[in-house]
Amino acid sequence: MQIDHERRNQIDWLIQVAYTAWRLFVKNELQNHAAATAFYSLLSAAPLVLLIVYAAQALAWLAEKSNIASILLAAFFSQFHLDQLMTMGFIPSGAGAAVGSASLVTLVLSSRGLVNAVQSAFRVIFPVDSKRKMIVSWTLPLIIIPAILLLVVFAVLAQGALTFLAQSELLGSANALVLQLSNSLLVLVSVWGLVFAAYWRLPMQNPQARLAMLFALFSTLTLALLSTGFGLFFSVEKYRAVYGALGGVVFVLIGAYFACLAFYFWAQCLYALTKVDVAALERLFLGEDQAGSNRLEGWVFGRASRLLDSYGRAYAPGEQLIQEGDDSECAYYLHSGRVGLYKKIGGQDKKLGVLEAGELFGEMAYLLKEKRTASVVAESEVTALVLPPAMLEELMRYSAPLSRRIIGVLCQRLQRMNQQN
Numbered sequence: 001m002q003i004d005h006e007r008r009n010q011i012d013w014l015i016q017v018a019y020t021a022w023r024l025f026v027k028n029e030l031q032n033h034a035a036a037t038a039f040y041s042l043l044s045a046a047p048l049v050l051l052i053v054y055a056a057q058a059l060a061w062l063a064e065k066s067n068i069a070s071i072l073l074a075a076f077f078s079q080f081h082l083d084q085l086m087t088m089g090f091i092p093s094g095a096g097a098a099v100g101s102a103s104l105v106t107l108v109l110s111s112r113g114l115v116n117a118v119q120s121a122f123r124v125i126f127p128v129d130s131k132r133k134m135i136v137s138w139t140l141p142l143i144i145i146p147a148i149l150l151l152v153v154f155a156v157l158a159q160g161a162l163t164f165l166a167q168s169e170l171l172g173s174a175n176a177l178v179l180q181l182s183n184s185l186l187v188l189v190s191v192w193g194l195v196f197a198a199y200w201r202l203p204m205q206n207p208q209a210r211l212a213m214l215f216a217l218f219s220t221l222t223l224a225l226l227s228t229g230f231g232l233f234f235s236v237e238k239y240r241a242v243y244g245a246l247g248g249v250v251f252v253l254i255g256a257y258f259a260c261l262a263f264y265f266w267a268q269c270l271y272a273l274t275k276v277d278v279a280a281l282e283r284l285f286l287g288e289d290q291a292g293s294n295r296l297e298g299w300v301f302g303r304a305s306r307l308l309d310s311y312g313r314a315y316a317p318g319e320q321l322i323q324e325g326d327d328s329e330c331a332y333y334l335h336s337g338r339v340g341l342y343k344k345i346g347g348q349d350k351k352l353g354v355l356e357a358g359e360l361f362g363e364m365a366y367l368l369k370e371k372r373t374a375s376v377v378a379e380s381e382v383t384a385l386v387l388p389p390a391m392l393e394e395l396m397r398y399s400a401p402l403s404r405r406i407i408g409v410l411c412q413r414l415q416r417m418n419q420q421n
Helices: 002-027 030-063 067-080 082-088 097-125 134-166 172-201 209-233 236-289 295-300 305-311 364-368 389-398 400-420
Strands: 312-315 320-322 331-336 339-345 348-355 375-378 382-387
Touching (some): 002 236, 002 305, 030 097, 097 236, 172 209, 172 236, 209 236, 236 305, 236 331, 236 382, 236 400, 305 382, 364 400, 382 389, 389 400
Antiparallel strands (some): 312 382, 320 375, 331 382, 339 348, 339 375
16 A cells, blocks of 8 residues: 555656646747747758868868778768758858858857857746856857867767778678667767756756756657657658748758757756645645646646655644744644644743644744744644745745745734734
8 A cells, every 4th residue: 555655646746747847838938949949050050061061072072082081971971961951952052162251150150149049948947046157158159069069070970980880791780780779879879968968057056967867868869759750750842842942941940949849848847857846835835726727737736645745744732833932944834733823921821823724834933034933732633744944945936926925924914913012
């Protein structure tokens, strides 16, 4: 029975993570950020492809004298699909080196726009109050883009060698298959490394490296599936038939848009993983009064057993939850039962009132940084969620409605105190 309970809590946790990620994804309008990133990716890709063409032209000149250059030239055409890019209109026929400087300027400007678009999306996905320094913001694109170019060059060189060896009849079919798999694995590892670097270092508050690695893997596998599915179900010829010469550009832009959607969705999942308890507590505290709540959200966060296992504590009748004068700062949510509020007046405990299930109390000590002003004693069997100060701070940052409710409760308490005086 214990195993079933734990398994149910794990299922609830996974469902809540997925729902929180999707809700934040829609709330943050990451579709628009994905569209902007795809646009700048396209602008960056065009001059980058031209630079690759110039490199291919240089290799073609060297290929007349070197077998290694011939292998690299074949790798360039194979890995970058230069024939298809020329057909799609990305590479003009007879492109000359005269436009090389224009390509470099366009690459620098569009790359800065691309990095800024990604940073803007990450500021929304991983919200913090601080901002990057202006020097870092301006120099980051100059560091990231050359690093990516070096990685691409390394991948092409490695894949060129693997492709040449795989096609060699001396290795045999089995070894050739192993090299082909190694070639595909190299591509996945390279993409995974780029995604991991983005997930781990672009947020102002860096997540755990282990979690960033895991979600970078999910993102990479999703991108691989999208690439395979896009090639199976979409055809550039159809887009060229509809859009004419711009069909190839539209085809690539749509593919980049879906890739950016997947990239940002898994980044949002990475953030939601750290906020799922906060989202579940918000729903528990606000209940049906929460703005925008629906039946689906009620079903996702309907069970409180996982929260009770993490933060719950049982109290017997007469047991003290909070002692007057104590300097603890934990807040309490009364999940079930009833408690009484007591204050020493003239050496005797005077009962100030009663709190029923669904009440949040004890937060004033943290907010005002003062000692406890009253004692709280269980009058029945009580189950309460004990929230450390860090969790209460996260709740108030995450949920504006909950912050307003806490402020409203504090105002009511102050009003009652003024009336008593």
